Amino acid sequence: xxxxxxxxxxxxxxxxxxxxxxxxxxxxxxxxxxxxxxxxxxxxxxxxxxxxxxxxxxxxxxxxxxxxxxxxxxxxxxxxxxxxxxxxxxxxxxxxxxxxxxxxxxxxxxxxxxxxxxxxxxxxxxxxxxxxxxxxxxxxxxx
Amino acid sequence: xxxxxxxxxxxxxxxxxxxxxxxxxxxxxxxxxxxxxxxxxxxxxxxxxxxxxxxxxxxxxxxxxxxxxxxxxxxxxxxxxxxxxxxxxxxxxxxxxxxxxxxxxxxxxxxxxxxxxxxxxxxxxxxxxxxxxxxxxxxxxxx
Numbered sequence: 227x228x229x230x231x232x233x234x235x236x237x238x239x240x241x242x243x244x245x246x247x248x249x250x251x252x253x254x255x256x257x258x259x260x261x262x263x264x265x266x267x268x269x270x271x272x273x274x275x276x277x278x279x280x281x282x283x284x285x286x287x288x289x290x291x292x293x294x295x296x297x298x299x300x301x302x303x304x305x306x307x308x309x310x311x312x313x314x315x316x317x318x319x320x321x322x323x324x325x326x327x328x329x330x331x332x333x334x335x336x337x338x339x340x341x342x343x344x345x346x347x348x349x350x351x352x353x354x355x356x357x358x359x360x361x362x363x364x365x366x367x368x369x
Numbered sequence: 370x371x372x373x374x375x376x377x378x379x380x381x382x383x384x385x386x387x388x389x390x391x392x393x394x395x396x397x398x399x400x401x402x403x404x405x406x407x408x409x410x411x412x413x414x415x416x417x418x419x420x421x422x423x424x425x426x427x428x429x430x431x432x433x434x435x436x437x438x439x440x441x442x443x444x445x446x447x448x449x450x451x452x453x454x455x456x457x458x459x460x461x462x463x464x465x466x467x468x469x470x471x472x473x474x475x476x477x478x479x480x481x482x483x484x485x486x487x488x489x490x491x492x493x494x495x496x497x498x499x500x501x502x503x504x505x506x507x508x509x510x511x512x
Contacts, residue, residue: 227455229397230412230444230504231377232493237439254372257508269373270413270505272498278439285441285481285489286467293436296380296421297488298428301373312370324429338428345440346428350375355415361373362413365400 251319394462
């Protein structure tokens, strides 16, 4: 088995509200969408927003067991100066700031915001994870 | 803002149980680990297993609000024949099968399993998302 994640699908309560956040707010461009799902090409993977109940039906989950997801997604940037403007852009788009951008003990700078469904996104500058031209990162290959 | 996900971090209750599933069960190789976190290089991104309470502290979340995550991760494969063996491997490693591998209305074949913390993984063969040599996928570029 190789090591990869081909897609991340977030179950959302209100697809139009989520679409507005990611598309109008953050500027992401869908590659396909209908009334149930919005797909984005995200580097070499796919990111999807899918109606929660439909996702639950897809994997046989009971929506009553859903809670805040104990997980986070990170969006890394090339320079420290990119972190705060992206946090501000997310906040302007309606995100709740969970942790303001700041220097971290691990040597980088990051902050967290929550998307409309409470999913935690970290905007991070991590000098230890150099970023290639295509946006991919390599763990621990940097400074 | 580009479109990418640099890291996916799952909050786990028992790091050693999760490590055992991904490392001993699925055969993934950590690139770094300590008592709180295990990192894997996953294609051009990083996948991490992090103690739930530590992750919650990191983004200012209240662990009491955590529930089953309304999201899924997908691992795509190149051929249909790879789906079932990977589902069986996951089950042998202790995964709960949420939806057995089968042909889907969208033209591919997939199944879902839950990891030790209930995170839903889809093993998918999707002919509409061709896979490059490096494992990256492109939405809708295929058949």
